[in-house]
């Protein structure tokens with residue numbers, strides 16, 4: 325099977341974020357090379373960032389990928405107005421499927437939650453195992469913004485609670501909450517393809533009966549949950565503040581992710597008076613966690 329190979333050059337400090345975003349946008353494998361074309365690493369994705377100044381990023385997509393759409397998603401994930409310039413070529417099969425499958429390994433969150441690709445056996449069959457393959461929507465667990473939310477869910481058991489996953493992408497957070505014992509979850513996303521993917525993932529994980537999926541405008545009026553998670557970029561979290569506050573029950577938890585560390589103050593300010601946040605950091609990303617004030621007078625909208 326032939327593949328579509330995309331190549332782009334980026335400053336060294338941008339390479340890892342670009343590589344993460346390309347994966348979330350559907351790349352099956354990504355490698356980083358020095359600007360002089362010498363391959364530096366392809367397998368050790370936890371390695372310390374390489375030391376050269378200009379990095380060549382090579383990403384592999386299925387041949388039928390709408391590459392313009394994938395690059396638009398990459399730009400959106402990075403908060404760029406337009407995608408960086410790139411070139412593509414079709415290449416013959418070089419056993420990329422094997423390389424790609426070796427690349428995806430089970431990921432562990434909190435004490436007891438694993439995200440496991442469908443072709444691997446869960447390392448701990450007794451743990452909570454979320455079966456998820458890379459697909460057509462953001463949310464595989466590899467990205468720091470998702471990982472922090474999964475750790476939070478695994479550490480603060482949502483057992484018996486109602487959960488909202490706002491900007492659900494693949495549905496990973498809603499499905500994790502349900503597998504960790506949540507009573508119900510609602511996943512919503514502006515991207516209809518995300519809702520399709522989330523449904524498939526929920527079905528595979530046998531939690532579809534407790535999951536509602538809909539576009540944001542179809543979220544029932546007056547709805548509020550014990551835990552609301554929103555892993556969207558900072559400008560959207562600022563714009564959505566009244567909506568997300570209203571969706572969080574007084575005393576309930578609001579978890580905001582997808583925020584660059586430099587954007588924390590701006591997001592915190594948008595929720596002032598309703599939620600007092602704490603924040604934690606992974607790579608360049610911050611996650612805010614806080615409980616809506618029990619006496620918050622804001623009317624449900």
Ligand SMILES: C[S@@+](CC[C@H](N)C(=O)[O-])C[C@H]1O[C@@H](n2cnc3c(N)ncnc32)[C@H](O)[C@@H]1O
Pocket residue numbers: 461462463464465469470473489490491492493494495496497512513514515518540555556557560564582
């Ligand atoms: C970074 S992904 C997060 C996916 C998943 N929840 C996770 O944590 O990995 C953000 C998702 O939010 C969606 N999104 C962006 N703006 C939105 C909005 N205003 N309302 C609802 N969803 C939105 C995008 O389509 C995308 O699927």
